[in-house]
Amino acid sequence: MKEKEESRSSEVTQIMVFKALSDPVRLQIIQYLKRTNHEVACGEVGSAINISKTSGSYHFKLLQSAGLITARKEAREKYVTLNRQTFDKFVSNFYENL
Amino acid sequence: MKEKEESRSSEVTQIMVFKALSDPVRLQIIQYLKRTNHEVACGEVGSAINISKTSGSYHFKLLQSAGLITARKEAREKYVTLNRQTFDKFVSNFYENL
DNA sequence: TAAATAGTTCAATATATTTTGAACTATAAA
DNA sequence: TTTATAGTTCAAAATATATTGAACTATTTA
Numbered sequence: 047m048k049e050k051e052e053s054r055s056s057e058v059t060q061i062m063v064f065k066a067l068s069d070p071v072r073l074q075i076i077q078y079l080k081r082t083n084h085e086v087a088c089g090e091v092g093s094a095i096n097i098s099k100t101s102g103s104y105h106f107k108l109l110q111s112a113g114l115i116t117a118r119k120e121a122r123e124k125y126v127t128l129n130r131q132t133f134d135k136f137v138s139n140f141y142e143n144l
Numbered sequence: 145m146k147e148k149e150e151s152r153s154s155e156v157t158q159i160m161v162f163k164a165l166s167d168p169v170r171l172q173i174i175q176y177l178k179r180t181n182h183e184v185a186c187g188e189v190g191s192a193i194n195i196s197k198t199s200g201s202y203h204f205k206l207l208q209s210a211g212l213i214t215a216r217k218e219a220r221e222k223y224v225t226l227n228r229q230t231f232d233k234f235v236s237n238f239y240e241n242l
Numbered sequence: 243t244a245a246a247t248a249g250t251t252c253a254a255t256a257t258a259t260t261t262t263g264a265a266c267t268a269t270a271a272a
Numbered sequence: 273t274t275t276a277t278a279g280t281t282c283a284a285a286a287t288a289t290a291t292t293g294a295a296c297t298a299t300t301t302a
């Protein structure tokens with residue numbers, strides 16, 4: 047039987063994931079998202095952790111392309127949330143999958 | 145009761161660990177070390193994955209300071225091995241510990 | 243001793259990542 | 273319909289990482 051295709055949004059690699067995780071700003075974003083534990087607008091996160099919107103935009107995009115967050119655009123705002131699947135697949139099981 | 149001190153070799157942080165893991169050369173080193181599953185000299189790893197000794201030296205040092213490998217110097221050679229503890233603490237349990 | 247081997251250090255270069263502000267798009271509110 | 277808000281894009285600048293070769297230390301072998 048054919049392997050189930052990961053409905054990959056343009057291919058996430060192990061390195062993309064670790065690179066995304068190796069920045070203090072992005073770690074703060076992730077912590078914030080885990081704490082709130084529900085969709086939040088980028089702007090809310092950004093002001094909570096005190097970064098410019100430009101910088102926020104950069105970091106959210108990077109987290110998204112690493113598959114660590116999913117985003118939904120509603121009108122003016124972009125709501126983001128953690129994507130557990132990627133953490134499970136690339137982080138928690140990293141060693142075993144090596 | 146006082147917390148047990150992590151006999152830390154000059155403090156490993158979450159970010160150091162992820163930074164160390166977000167490079168293709170270092171991932172190859174780690175894969176090699178996991179496969180061999182016992183002490184190996186840096187030179188052996190280096191030639192297996194085809195990198196210069198200077199580059200090897202750089203990457204092994206970085207992996208070491210991130211606590212991902214431990215090293216033992218015997219005469220001319222430096223034997224390295226993976227340090228499971230760091231993987232467990234900072235990688236496998238990353239999400240839970242956030 | 244001389245030559246070879248394993249690794250480190252250094253400074254230079256190359257490359258990648260992050261931050262910034264200005265200009266932009268799209269939606270919402272006055 | 274102007275003004276405000278949320279977010280993006282761009283190019284420039286700042287900063288951080290990685291690669292290189294030459295010179296080095298220490299150990300081993302001839």
